[in-house]
Amino acid sequence: MTAAIESQGLGKRYRKRWALTDCTLSIPAGHVVGLVGPNGAGKTTLLHLFTGLLTPTAGTVEVVGGRPAAGPGQLAKVGFVAQDTPTYPGLSVADHLRLGAHLNPRWDRPYVEERIRRLGLEPARKAGRLSGGQRAQLALTMAIGKRPDLLILDEPVASLDPVARREFLEELADAVAEHHMTVVLSSHLVSDLDAFCDYLIVLTGARVQAAGAVDDLLAAHNRLAGPRNTLAGLEDLVLALMGRPSHPAEEKQK
Amino acid sequence: MIWLTWRQFRAQAIVAAVILTAFGIALALTGSGLADLYTSSGLASCRIPSACSAMTTTFLDEMKADSAYPLMYFIGFGILVLAPPLIGAFWGAPTITREAEGHTFRLVWHQSVTPTRWAMAKLALLGLASTAFAGLISLMVTWWAAPIDRAGGFPIGGGSQISRFSKQIFDARGIVPLGYAALGFVLGITLGVLIRRTVPAMAATLVVVAAIQFVVPNWVRPGLVTPVTVTTPVLSASALNQMQVHSSGQLTLPVDIPGAWIVTNRTVTPNGHVFTLPNVPQCGAGTYNQCVSWIAGQHLRQVVTYQPATRFWEFQGLETAVLLAAAAASAAACVLWIRRFRLS
Structure with a gap:
């Protein structure tokens, strides 16, 4: 299986502060990857490095076989929904779809139009007058509509109420099942990712604490912790992984 | 990119078209009267310099006594002088800062278009619109004011006139306004990229473009050709x-x-x-x-x-070339900056 994301010693420094250090990852294609960690852990920095919005201070990163945002062809392969799902407030929903159709060679118009209809988004409505959930759905539709191999979502549900949050994630799960893409999605709420992600990256204090398939991480933890401390859910696992200091030896096992 | 650039510029384009049309109509309505006044004064067919000066005085006095002509003369001048800083501040700077403030650059740069191409499309298409706007206004003003310019310029009392070659009026005639509009727009974009916040970038653009409008006539233009x-x-x-x-x-x-x-x-x-x-x-x-x-x-x-006076067009060409070269340099710096540093 080819890697969707490969990074070697990846780091990013803002002036004197390292927002991310020594991040080495190899994420196989086809996973739904949850990136979790407390606020300020460096999740957005890592995702921006994946998208090419930031250039690394140290190390290298490759996504779907190329340098992030290296050219139009590379950009076409990666879909991105930024934090707070930015859209053009003065442009209508239809304008956004036209924008996507004009700028993306692989634009899937039937899918996009069907999805917008199903979501009940009025094409003539200005994006500035949509609710937060609707804007997130519009941004997600655009990101999926360009038919990326890799879809990166930065806290897509952070600004949504619980109902909209669940709807959004269900929509996303359907889309992922339908079109075979790798999805990386960050959240500071693990409950968002439960039953949705099959791969996990735990980031605290600018460092990757753990990365691997959820089942493997659970099994590894339970083997070490013994039968009395067996964990069942993702939430417990993440808390356990965040709570302990980094164990480089253990990461090498994976 | 062409469609998106146009779609985002549509509101401004409509404002520009309204200004162009309204101003064009006002100039057309008064321009023929001014031309008639020039013809009836006899200046159009005057070939003997000694006789012409009386006709010039008659023409200029009648022109100045009219309620509309002096007003139109100075409105035309005012629009052309104000256009470059305003184009830079209202068309140039917000083009970038709005995307930075609304974080929409993160949306548009993840369509299959590189930031470099995105920036070049904005610079080229909106830069062309800016120069076309200023060019059309200048064409209309230069046509309208031709009789006054041919009579030596607008009389400002004490026997002096401001000719089209004078320090102030020169920038509001011929092709020079195109150069100023292009430079004003590109500087607006560039300052937007550097400052990334709308109001400070607009203010900086106004100041910088106005400073250039002051520096060029006073220090650059005199050195273009040995007097x-x-x-x-x-x-x-x-x-x-x-x-x-x-x-x-x-x-x-x-x-x-x-x-x-x-x-x-x-x-x-x-x-x-x-x-x-x-x-x-x-x-x-x-x-x-x-x-x-x-x-x-x-x-x-x-x-x-x-x-x-025969060097008027030589100076027009040279000063426009200087301004366009500065605009091209600024545009190149802007694209390189976006390519290297993005907007973050």
């Missing part, structure tokens, strides 16, 4: 009768070189220094005539450096 220098014979008492004494003690005599841009006009002593009137009794306590005859005894000459 012609004329030195009069030693000034006689009769020549000195037209002198004006300034508070600094320097004295100047009027220059009459039709349509020329007078760069310097100095009265110098026999050893070439600028003459300043010393405190002599002839001019302190004596009569005016005593003073004049004392000055006449100082063997003064008038030295004028000027650009002849």
Whole structure:
């Protein structure tokens, strides 16, 4: 299986502060990857490095076989929904779809139009007058509509109420099942990712604490912790992984 | 990119079209009357310079007495002078800062278009729109004001006129406005990229473009072509009768070189220094005539450096080229910056 994301010693420094250090990852294609960690852990920095919005201070990163945002062809392969799902407030929903159709060679118009209809988004409505959930759905539709191999979502549900949050994630799960893409999605709420992600990256204090398939991480933890401390859910696992200091030896096992 | 750029610019384009149309109609309505006035004054067919000056006076007096012509003359000048900073501040700067503030660059840069191409499309298409707008206004104003310019320029009292070659009016005629509009727009974009916040970027653009509009006529334009220098014979008492004494003690005599841009006009002593009137009794306590005859005894000459009227289009071309080169350099720097640093 080819890697969707490969990074070697990846780091990013803002002036004197390292927002991310020594991040080495190899994420196989086809996973739904949850990136979790407390606020300020460096999740957005890592995702921006994946998208090419930031250039690394140290190390290298490759996504779907190329340098992030290296050219139009590379950009076409990666879909991105930024934090707070930015859209053009003065442009209508239809304008956004036209924008996507004009700028993306692989634009899937039937899918996009069907999805917008199903979501009940009025094409003539200005994006500035949509609710937060609707804007997130519009941004997600655009990101999926360009038919990326890799879809990166930065806290897509952070600004949504619980109902909209669940709807959004269900929509996303359907889309992922339908079109075979790798999805990386960050959240500071693990409950968002439960039953949705099959791969996990735990980031605290600018460092990757753990990365691997959820089942493997659970099994590894339970083997070490013994039968009395067996964990069942993702939430417990993440808390356990965040709570302990980094164990480089253990990461090498994976 | 063309469609998106147009879609985001549509509102501004409509405003620009309304201004162009309204101003065009106003100029068309008054322009034919002004041309008729010029023809009826006889100036159009005047070939004998001595006879023309009376006709010129008649034409200019009638023009100035009208309620509309002086107003239109200065509105046209005002629009062309205000256009470059306003284009930079309202079309240039927000193009970038709005994307930075709304984080929409993160949306648009993840369509299959690189930031470099995105920036080049904005620069090229909106830059063209800016120059086209200023070019059309300048074309209309230059056409409208042609009779006044041919008569030597707008009279500002005391027998002086502001010709199309004068420091102020030059930038509101011909092709130079295109250069200023292009530079103003590109500087707006560039400052937007550097500052990334709308209001500070707009303010900075206004200041920088206005500074360029001040610097170019005063320091750049005079150096583009070496001026012609004329030195009069030693000034006689009769020549000195037209002198004006300034508070600094320097004295100047009027220059009459039709349509020329007078760069310097100095009265110098026999050893070439600028003459300043010393405190002599002839001019302190004596009569005016005593003073004049004392000055006449100082063997003064008038030295004028000027650009002849025939160089008007040469200067237009050179200054436009300088401005467009500066715009191109700024645009290239802007694209390289986005390519290297993005907007974060």
